Amino acid sequence: MALALVLKKSLSVQATQNFFKTAIKVDSKRPFTQILSAIKKEPIKVCRESKFNTPKRLMSGDHGKLWTVERGVSVALLGMVPIALLAHNTLLDDVLAASVVIHFHWGLEANVIDYVRPIIFGHAVPKVALGLLYLVSISTLGGLIYYNHSSIGISNTVRKIWKKE
Amino acid sequence: MSLIFRLAGQRCNSQFLKNSNGLISCIRPVTLKATNVSPPSKEGHDERNMKLKRPQSPHLTIYAPQLTSLLSISHRATGIVLSGYAIGLGLGAIVLPESIPHYIDCLHEMGPAAVSFVKFSLSFPMAYHFWNGIRHLIWDTGKMLTIPQVYTTGYIMLAVTFATAGFLTVM
Secondary structure (H helix, E strand, O other): OOOOOOOOOOOOHHHHHHHHHHHHHHHHHOOHHHHHHHHHOOHHHHHHHHHHHOOOOOOOOOOOOHHHHHHHHHHHHHHHHHHHHHHOOHHHHHHHHHHHHHHHHHHHHHHHHHHOOHHHHOOHHHHHHHHHHHHHHHHHHHHHHHHHHHOOOHHHHHHHHHOOO | OHHHHHHHHHHOOHHHHHOOOOOHHHOOOOOOOOOOOOOOOOOOHHHHHHHOOOOOOOOOOOOOOOHHHHHHHHHHHHHHHHHHHHHHHHHHHHHOOOOHHHHHHHHHHOOHHHHHHHHHHHHHHHHHHHHHHHHHHHHHOOOOOOHHHHHHHHHHHHHHHHHHHHHHHHO
């Protein structure tokens, strides 16, 4: 019911009282509870509509539980980096390599998603960039583990750089 | 609309209608035209802003540099640099013609300045990302998020980072 009343002039007290009487009479014929109960009858339909009407953003994916795992790896790295660099143990070097690679992979993935966006580069380039990142991350993990076992390893490399001549 | 007027006619007495300052003189009939509901826009926030040629938010070229934003972007930058080191070592171990220790020997032959430069280049991003990472992890628990706390921890982090990087460089 469209109540299109535009009050141009200031009303007298009597007029205001009459106006509100009228308004109450109109409302009492069609209370709001009727309108609300009509909506409540089909809650599922309302939910479905709102789901489909939400515009899909072309930016970031949903991280969900991964967020917690990322924090766990980050906290673990706070201890892993000093321990592994001081321990000079091949197994610890391998664990360090794996945790560093997964950590930087997530970090660079966030960069790719933030900067190589479909809105700027189209739909193909971001997928290629993400694929390349996976290739680089896996190759790096393989290379670091190979290095740990075939050569002096990560921690000894750092020690060698810091070695006093 | 007609219901309003009908009710108004029933409710309002005649003297009220005749009065030029009364209720009827205050009512202006309005015609409402029914149109189809337009579907909601499919474009997202960024699509809309790009279409309207709006600057990126925050407008970095006119936005004053703040400690908060600078430390945040530096965290990402140092992370990228450290990723580069890890990727360089991992891929270098596979593709380089000589072994990595050979190149470290070459570095030491270049003199102490080159070694110090490499030490600082390695230790500064590591120290920064390490100490600032602790800040980020504390924030992730929902603590230390007020602006004074962010600034205080920011300055503490910078002091500790430069101390750590300086110590590791001269070590």
